[in-house]
Amino acid sequence: MSKSSKPTLTTEAGAPVADNQNSTSAGIGGPLLLQDQHLLEKLARFNRERIPERVVHARGSGAYGYFEVTDDVTAHTSAHFLGEVGRRTETFIRFSTVADNLGGPDAARDPRGFALKFYTEEGNYDLVGNNTPVFFIKDPLKFPDFIHSQKRDPFTGKQEPDNVWDFWAHAPEATHQVTWLMGDRGIPASYRHMNGYGSHTYQWTNAEGEVFFVKYHFKTNQGIRCLSSDQGAELSGTDPNSHQTDLLQSIERGVFPSWTLYVQIMPADEAADYRFNPFDLTKVWPHGDYPLQRVGRLVLDRNPDNVFAEVEQSAFSPNNFVPGIGPSPDKMLQGRLFAYADAHRYRLGVNHTQLPVNAPKATEANNYGRDGLMAANAYGRHTKNYEPNSYGGPVESGAPLSAPRPVTGYWGTHEAPQHSKDDDFFQAGELYRLMSEEEKGRLVANIAGGLAQVSREDVIEKNLAHFSAADPEYGRRVEAAVRELQEG
Structure with a gap:
């Protein structure tokens, strides 16, 4: 191998990796396949990088409350709690x-997680999202690399602009989310004063078996x-726990924060011919096209009694x-279906679902899971640990949770399906053009403040090209601000 050539990327067993950008799916746009050893190894390895702190979303706050249905959505879903x-x-x-890590400040410029658990009579339903409707990438195979670029550098022990912007330079699809992050909503004043989004596209199925996709x-x-x-920098220094303090005190004094839930609903048969890929997490x-339809309201009215037991766990x-x-x-959702549960099994143990905050409340778990670290389901002589059996144990319902969907094509690593108007930059440009002149100025200053610290000119140029592709004025203004900082 010559000094100028690069080594071949391999699995941990040393096998060469043919495609590190696209997961293996059942045809173009189809669900991901369990046989993708590289994806599973990469996500499983990534989940085990920290003990015991969460690798991502480590710094958090929580509260109990209730969700109340205000509008009839039974035409679109048979979910009992709705x-x-x-x-x-x-x-x-x-x-x-x-x-950031567990000790990081609340008022950092960063997306905010918005993870909601519904204790329904049909089992727990978890809706895991952010305070932004989009994300930086659209394939889970790139997630460990993305997070590595944003976390502390292995050598310097701190976040490095070179790493942050180098990854974004190679991920043009991130331009939309970068515009969100560097704009005014990049630092919420509190958890109460921000929106939450499921971000991913989900499937709803009604009682007649009709399928809809929803956001x-x-x-x-x-x-x-x-x-x-x-303001964020000052607050981070004077009160690193600002968001936690605000949420705790507001609920304690009876000022209960609330959100109104809306959904966008797309009939399933419209997805294939929509002008861009409706399952692309980098797009809204x-x-x-699909107006907001009101569903209900979320109210938070009780603080946890023990932050570790109920928030951290x-x-x-x-x-x-x-x-x-x-x-x-949605490829990112498909990857997270595995990665999130696997992260909890590693971090909290295989029996983490028996912890009070995670256990069902309106029903009970009834299965054949046994033993493992900290097992609390001490089944005895009158129960069996296998199925089917002849002793009256729980049996399958025969009713799928959602409707089956057809898949076609050959298995393999596929890029996301291309629709007629798919583009990495158009929606970022639309977001920029929606901003006031003052908002644009702050956005440009925030981007330039980080990009001007990058040591490689080629990385700067690649990022400038992304902003210019979103909107020529956007690119020109960022470039001028970067050059001014470099010269100063």
């Missing part, structure tokens, strides 16, 4: 920052409030569905 106007379901929510939007009833970069569905897995709700072919 089946009657006025029905209330107990909930637990965990808010979090993403990139969740939790709109804060407190109004959007954000901090500038200077324009409200003009809370576990959310997007594969916890209930009848009437299921996954979509």
Whole structure:
């Protein structure tokens, strides 16, 4: 091998990796396959990098509350907890920052996790999202690399602009989320003053078996409030626990935060011919195409009694569905169906679902899972640990949680399916053009402040090209701001 050539990327067993950008799927746009050893090894290895802190979303706060249905959505889903106007379901929510560790400040510029557990009568339903409707990447194979680029550098022990912006330079699809992150909503004033989004696309199925794809939007009833970069830096130094303090004190004094849930609903047969890939996590569905439809309201009215037991040990897995709700072919969602549950099995143990905050409340778990570290389900002589059996143990329902969907094509690593208007930059440009002149100025300053610290000119140029592709003015203004900082 010459000095100028690069070594071949391999699995941990030394086998060469043919494609490190696209997971193996059942045809173009189809669900991911369990046989993708590289994806599973990469995600499983990534989940085990930290003990015992969460690798991502480590810094968090939580609260209990309830969800109340205000509008009839039974035409679109048979989910019991959504089946009657006025029905209330107990909930637990965990808010979090993403990139920093457990000791990081609340007022950092970072997306915020918005993870919600519904304790329904048909089992726990976990909806795992963020305070942004999009994300940086659209294939889970790139997730460990993305997070590595945003976390502390192995040598310097701190976040490095070179790493952050180098990854984004090689991920043009991140331009939309970078524009969100570097804009005014990049630092919420508190957890109460931000929206929450399911971000992914999910499947709803009604009682007749009709299938719809949906996106969740939790709109804060407190109004959007954000901090500038200077305000965030000052607050991080004076009160690193600012968001935790705000949430705790507001609930304690009876000022209960609330959100109104809306959904966008797409009939399943419209997905294939939609002008861009509706399962691409880097894109939103324009409200003009699929308007917001109100569902209900989320209210937080009780603080945890023990932060470690109830917030730190809370576990959310997007594969916890209930009848009437299921996954979509969204690649990032498909990867997270495995990765989140696997992370909890590693971090908290295989019996983490028996912890009070994670256990069902409106029903009970009844299965053949046994033993393992900290097992509390001490089944005795009158129960069997296998199925089927002749001794009256629990049996399968025969009713799938959601409707089956057809798949076609050959297995292999495929790029995301291309629709007529698919583009990595258009929606980022749309977001930029929606901003006021003052908002644009702050966005440009925030981007330039980080990009000007990058040591490689080629990395700077690649990122500038992304902003220019989104909007020529956007690119010109960022470049001018970067050059001014470099010269100063």
